[in-house]
Amino acid sequence: xxxxxxxxxxxxxxxxxxxxxxxxxxxxxxxxxxxxxxxxxxxxxxxxxxxxxxxxxxxxxxxxxxxxxxxxxxxxxxxxxxxxxxxxxxxxxxxxxxxxxxxxxxxxxxxxxxxxxxxxxxxxxxxxxxxxxxxxxxxxxxxxxxxxxxxxxxxxxxxxxxxxxxxxxxxxxxxxxxx
Numbered sequence: 049x050x051x052x053x054x055x056x057x058x059x060x061x062x063x064x065x066x067x068x069x070x071x072x073x074x075x076x077x078x079x080x081x082x083x084x085x086x087x088x089x090x091x092x093x094x095x096x097x098x099x100x101x102x103x104x105x106x107x108x109x110x111x112x113x114x115x116x117x118x119x120x121x122x123x124x125x126x127x128x129x130x131x132x133x134x135x136x137x138x139x140x141x142x143x144x145x146x147x148x149x150x151x152x153x154x155x156x157x158x159x160x161x162x163x164x165x166x167x168x169x170x171x172x173x174x175x176x177x178x179x180x181x182x183x184x185x186x187x188x189x190x191x192x193x194x195x196x197x198x199x200x201x202x203x204x205x206x207x208x209x210x211x212x213x214x215x216x217x218x219x220x221x222x223x224x225x226x227x
Contacts, residue, residue: 049079049080049081049117049118049215049218050080050081050082050083050115050116050117050118051075051080051081051082051083051116051117051118051119051120051211051215052082052083052084052085052112052113052116052118052119052120053068053071053072053075053082053083053084053085053119053120053121053122054068054085054087054119054120054121054122054134054137055068055069055084055085055086055087055088055122056087056121056122056123056124056130056131056133056134056137057087057088057122057123057124057131057133057156058087058088058131058133059088059124060088061196062088062124063124063156063188063190063193063196064122064123064124064131064154064156065086065088065122066193066196066197066198067122067154067156067186067188067198067203067207068084068086068120068122068154070198070204070207070208071120071122071154071207071210071211072084072120074207074208074211074212075120075211078211078212078215080118080215083112083116085109085112085113085137087131087133087134087137090105090109091105092105092106092109092133092136092137092140093106094136095136095139095140098142102140106140109137109140110140110141113137113138113140113141113146114141114142114145114146116146116149117148117149117150117218117222118149118150118151118152118214118215118218119149119150119151119152119174119179119214120151120152120153120154120210120211120214121134121151121152121153121154121170122153122154122155122156123153123154123155123156123166123170124155124156124157125155125156125157125158125161125162125163125165125166128161128162128165128166129165129166129169130166130169130170130173134170134173135173138173138177141177143176143177143178144178146177146178146179147177147178147179148178148221148222148223149177149178149179149180149218149222150179150180150181150182150214150215150217150218150221150222151170151174151179151180151181151182151214152181152182152184152185152186152210152211152213152214152217153166153167153170153171153181153182153185153186153210154185154186154188154207154210155167155170155185155186155187155188156187156188156189157187157188157189158189158190159189159190160187160189163185163187167185170185180217180218180221182210182213182214182217184210184213185210186203186206186207186210188200188203
């Protein structure tokens, strides 16, 4: 089984990245092959169509995405919307190849507004790719942090649960089997 953790924040000092780092470390502690795609560090060009000529980085990322069984996607909330970098990443992928995958979401906002809206946007994106979404996402706000450190340890446990339950969801919907 392959898990891909995606950090959708492009910011250098990103609280979303703090959360996806936790998901990555927890996923690595299991019996899984785990890949971390940090869109703040992997500079993807804008999608220009499947016929465009893309460099090796883009082709390698697409291959990673297309081989993923479980996605854990972290997105900041930007004006009530998910990070556009996430949508751009998935633009490069053939929608037919991800069927049977599962996804869980980690959403970081400044306050307790827009979580469900962004969860819905991420779920709609995954539905297009025939990916089954975990209905319970992890939400975090600025109040859960002190500087760049997560102070709310309940969030850390919820991220671990999200990873585990999304892997379990994949085991139920996938034709590939279990870990």
